[in-house]
Amino acid sequence: MEPSAPITQDVMTFPRKETPSDKINLVGLTRDALRQTLIDNGTPEKQAKMRAGQIWQWIYQWGVRDFAEMTNLAKDYRAMLAEKFEVRVPEVVSKQVSEDGTRKYLVRIDGGHEVEVVYIPEEGRGTLCVSSQVGCTLTCSFCHTGTQKLVRNLTAGEIVGQVMMARDDLNEWPEKGAPKDETRLLSNIVLMGMGEPLYNFENVRDAMKIVMDAEGIQLGRRRITLSTSGVVPEIHRTAQEIGCLLAVSFHATTDETRDVLVPINKKWNIEKLLEALREYPKATNSERITFEYVMLKDVNDTDEDAHRLVKLLDGIPAKVNLIPFNEWPGAPYKRSSNNRIRAFATILMQAGYASPIRTPRGEDIMAACGQLKSATERARKSRKEILREAGQAI
DSSP states (O other): OOOOOOOOOOEEEOOOOOSOOSSEEOTTOOHHHHHHHHHHTTOOHHHHHHHHHHHHIIIIISOOOOGGGOTTSOHHHHHHHHHHEEOOOOEEEEEEEOTTSOEEEEEEOGGGOEEEEEEEEETTEEEEEOOOEESOSSOOTTOSGGGSOOOEEOOHHHHHHHHHHHHHHTTOOOOTTSOOOOOOSSOEEEEOSSSOGGGGHHHHHHHHHHHHOTTTTOOOGGGEEEEESOOHHHHHHHHHHTOOEEEEEOOOSSHHHHHHHSGGGGTSOHHHHHHHHHTOTTOBTTBOEEEEEEEBTTTSOSHHHHHHHHHHTTTSOEEEEEEEOOOOTTOSOOBOOHHHHHHHHHHHHHTTOOOOBOOOOSGGGTOSTTOOOOGGGOOOOOHHHHHHHTTOOO
């Protein structure tokens, strides 16, 4: 029987913590940075690599936050660690659980900013949707997150900390001495939350290296999918330095439409984007690039669009995720009908492309794709402003 997280239809709000301490937070440091930080704070250089490895395992393999529990370290050394360092992850402010079991967390990071993180349980897997920025700079007109301004990039610690926070909530850290459990409630990560991951490349890379580390959280690179709207210069670098699967927020088959839906297209248009994807070194039939395509009524959902998409994908190992538009207050678009989405999918499938229609998850708690938005950072826009930016008549 597959493990499952308890499902409770509720909203839990947690007490707010005081301002974080001035201790050095070890979460998110690379192995080299952790070693150097220990040396800078009194650990003998000859011991530093071993000590860093021990602390790394305690934090990321076992989920331990209290230095006193790191029992293979000397007692006086543990006391020194507790005096100078801390193991801190983002603070859960509230948690909502959807009727379908999807969990949406509002978490606070340094500076009092808040981001949303979503956990989606499915048969045989559980996917965590992780944020990489507070807000977003891309202003995609169909996306709720895009209606709020970019505040700042998340640090590597704040990104990997979202994974650690979710494992806390799912009670999924292994027990020392217990038999190894191969089943994972949190088995996959998608960098599809708030923000454009490739505009925060170094922090995303360092966080995912911790997630993939064999002595860390131990998720394979093929269990991580990074979604980009098309930051062309960083696409090749993603394959080289992270090696994860790639997804592209595509959503249109002409530059005219994509300029409105995904404004980054004005900088790197469809031709430039597809050229970079054709050269993506990880793209093979076993590691296809996922093209995300949100279905918008009378905007991008015609048979002609489907046939154009088939031509554009020629030569790229690809699959297409068709996403029924998840509506949000003031949205300037409507969801395509089920019949229209099925007709679109049929054209793609007949051309040989897998084109699953995504089942919306967590809509009742605004946790579905394109709906994430942190309440404290809202750029409050009127419906008229949103329509104007979407290029629609008022």
